[in-house]
Amino acid sequence: MLRKHAWPLAVLFAVGAIALSACGSTGGTAQPATQSSSPDSGSGTTSDVQTLSGTARSNKADEKAGDMAPVSAPAETREKWVSLRAASAGDLDPVVINGAGLTLYRFDKDSANPSKATCNGDCAVTWPPVTVMPGGKIFFAGIKKQDIGVVKRDDGKLQVTIKGWPVYRFTKDTKPGDTLGQGVGGTWFGVTPDGQKAGPAKPVTPPPAAPDAKPATSATVFTGKNFDDFSGDNFASGITGPGCKDVRGEIKSIQPSGSLKIWSDAGCKGKSLVITEDVPDLAAIGFPAGIRSLFFG
Structure with a gap:
């Protein structure tokens, strides 16, 4: 932690x-x-x-x-x-x-x-x-x-x-x-993350998983949206594999090191999604309560 x-x-x-x-x-x-x-x-x-x-x-x-x-x-x-x-x-x-x-x-x-x-x-x-x-x-x-x-x-x-x-x-x-x-x-x-001119928010869709992405061996999870680990009581945690790992706190954003499966419930149960890129707002891709576990492998 x-x-x-x-x-x-x-x-x-x-x-x-x-x-x-x-x-x-x-x-x-x-x-x-x-x-x-x-x-x-x-x-x-x-x-x-x-x-x-x-x-x-x-x-x-x-x-x-x-x-x-x-x-x-x-x-x-x-x-x-x-x-x-x-x-x-x-x-x-x-x-x-x-x-x-x-x-x-x-x-x-x-x-x-x-x-x-x-x-x-x-x-x-x-x-x-x-x-x-x-x-x-x-x-x-x-x-x-x-x-x-x-x-x-x-x-x-x-x-x-x-x-x-x-x-x-x-x-x-x-x-x-x-x-x-x-x-x-x-x-x-x-400036936007891809170098364009910034403007109002646009609808967010889950990023497609890259088929050739290597399996993640680690991830950094944040209790704050947009990778915020300094405002108020927000913090970040480093999680490493292999296998299923539960996370603590209401996780709102995540940085995986490769292909990673995220779950809505502890024990790698409930709703799941494979991600391969940073996700600044988990609620925007269908996890309004954040995630509770990750699967490495």
Whole structure:
């Protein structure tokens, strides 16, 4: 069982001096950075960082660093790790949030193929890029590992990308659930787990089980929807196989390591479903009371 405690929910960011309309209408004065397979070309690759399934909490990250560090902390502290989590915020569902629960955005004047970050200078003060140091960690929940990357900016920093799109925070978002950056200048939008522009929730259907997925040997279960293991009394638990394993608590979301059968009742009884991907809301796929057991094998 992972340790249970509360994280602070408010994070202070420096407010940019440039007007929002200016940042929505220009990409900054610096030349864009590009992403390719060669680090020598001025780009970053995922080999420059560690990508780890799960949340910062479930991976026991330093809670005084990364996304949870104050803006006044040294860059080497703030860029130790980044957390990417599929969630909902305001009217946006799904949208990616960081470890502090703040909404992440994409910029239409950037490019995803190849990756290019064009928000520099004053623009990057209002829209701070999500950066990670070389060798740093990117935790992810509800996002496919292959969709996560980095691109080298003009200042040499590595900016996190989702499906090729560089991602940013917005300085006027100060608490979880804020989406004040949505639609600014007609060019800024919350980013979805697959790199698209976030919008209102759409009907959810159970994800199809990949026929070639390897059997799961472990899973992380969360008592909070959207892989929430820090709000209130929510927590996460690591479960390992083989065979049938009961789980404790009202489980609302889950990250399997492969093909896994979930059950509505203890002892692997009741309603069941095979999953192969992260499920941010078990109620949305037919388990309103959560799940009570898992079968590995």
